[in-house]
Amino acid sequence: MKLVQFREKTGLDTSLRLGALVSHDRICELKFQGTMKDLIDAWEKDAEYKSRVERDIAGAVTTRTVSEVQLCAPLTDPEKLIFVGLNYVDHAAESNMSVPEKPVLFTKFNNSIIGSDESVIIPSEVKQCDYEVELAVVIGRTAKCVSEDNALDYVFGYTVINDVSARDIQLTEGQWTRGKAIDTFAPLGPHIVTADEISDVHNLDIRLTLNGEIMQNANTKDLIFNVPYLVSFLSRTITLKPGDVISTGTPPGVGLGRTPPVWLKDGDVTEANIQGIGTLRNRFKGE
Incomplete structure (x- = not known):
């Protein structure tokens, strides 16, 4: 469904x-x-x-x-939005960061959520606004200390997230939350596909276009930490609840990693697509 x-x-x-x-x-x-x-x-x-x-x-x-x-947005009131950073080897490289030994985590909140075809508002303070297409996992059952073998039994479905990021805040303040959890910076949707419709979540093409030009083009098989690992790892210390979202990280091709960098501006349109799930489309507007 x-x-x-x-x-x-x-x-x-x-x-x-x-x-x-x-x-x-x-x-x-x-x-x-x-x-x-x-x-x-x-x-x-x-x-x-x-x-x-x-x-x-x-x-x-x-x-x-x-x-x-x-x-x-197909979810507007999750208890938790947990994001994973640097979860593709090539994205870590383009960010000039080491491949992590454990998942790099940060959070966003419900103030960041908007739906497909809604506008992302770039605050006047932000000069380096970036895009990040990501596979999002929607939890379907209360999960505490679950094993990797059973972890997919706790997944309700999947959707698409654009982890919009203010790089000039994220990378200069010693922590990522203020540059990530900005109002409207978590476009989500356009729908949730129930888990039974995805035969292999680790073999999905994932891409993002900016004004029609392909910027990110990869496959979820390249995830460093896969979905069962992330669900199990998180559930060891955080009780995951129905409706919680785990965003699994972005592949290479972000604006930060380009020469010269590509920053989102007023009027830009991104389309984030994951095979078998759908296309999330958003326009960017300057505050």
Whole structure:
């Protein structure tokens, strides 16, 4: 399934609604009151819930086109957004940093989340704004001290993140949070693909274009720390909850690593794509 959150484009009702893509451009609204995180919670507590959702989709009489609604980020209220840095060898090299022996971690917060086709706002303070396409893992079950062998059983699905970064803040202040967790700097979506639809998460083409030009082009087989390792590693000290997001790191080709560097500016458009998951499109605007 490909699951979405959306709002009505017009009218007074601005509440989030849940839906499933039944084709590339049509949505079936789900009979569920709550956010995607609430749905994932319900999914964990009731083994039959997935089957009921599938029956609702199969029995849907009416659908709506994507253009009729306002798609939102498929998750807007995760408890945790955990990002992994330097998780591709060539990206570590272009960043002039050593290949890590353990995952390099940082966090973002819900203030950073926006959806596909929403605008990333570049603060006036930021002069070196960069892009980073990443595979995002959505946790589906409470995970504490899980083994690598069982780790994928705790994954609900996958989506796309653009880990937008202010390099001039990130690399000059001795820590990464202020340069990473900026408002709108975690575009997410356009939907969550449930884990059963991805046969091999470690063999997905991953790319990003800037104004139509390919900037990043790699495959998730090149991850240093793969998904089972990351879920297991994190769960040893941090209880992962349904709806938590682990962003697995970006491949080479970021603006920082180019000669001369390429920094995002007002009017730029990125399209971040992962095979079998979808394309996340965002425009950048100067504050």
